[in-house]
Amino acid sequence: MKKSTLILIGFPLIALMVIFGYYIKINQKPDEIKNKAQHPLEFKDNTIQCPQCHMYLVGQKDTAQFITAEGKTHFFDDIGCFILWQKEQNISLEGGKLWVFSRDTKRYIDGFKAWYSLIDETPMQYGFGAYENVKEGFVPFEAMRLRMLRGENMSDPRVRKALLDGR
Incomplete structure (x- = not known):
């Protein structure tokens, strides 16, 4: 040739x-993307759907990212969606990394170490806004998780009223 x-x-x-x-x-x-480093990933608005509620993510506020030990990143528009999805899918938290977008520091922080408000306006109205710094009335991850699994969140009108009246 x-x-x-x-x-x-x-x-x-x-x-x-x-x-x-x-x-x-x-x-x-x-x-x-294979995310072996388990870092939070950037995304464009309206391109990623939450696997729980199927809403598209818009902006970073209130979003969560769970990266499995294998490097698969799952995106959520609300931390409550992550809690429900994890339970329904029976996904192990072992070896995984949870990132939540902090309302006070405006960056992704470790979701297992974050503090959660009970009364914030969030995309699915669960009320659990994530914060890096603790304030009175905030709860740690496990307390927020238990409240979410028991249905004790702002999406329930009776719980909403009790939480807002108790401020």
């Missing part, structure tokens, strides 16, 4: 492979 024929066929083929690889990379959704 002549060198010129090889260049005429080989160069366009390589160029197509590079362009295709770049296209795949820029169009890959964050939930398709």
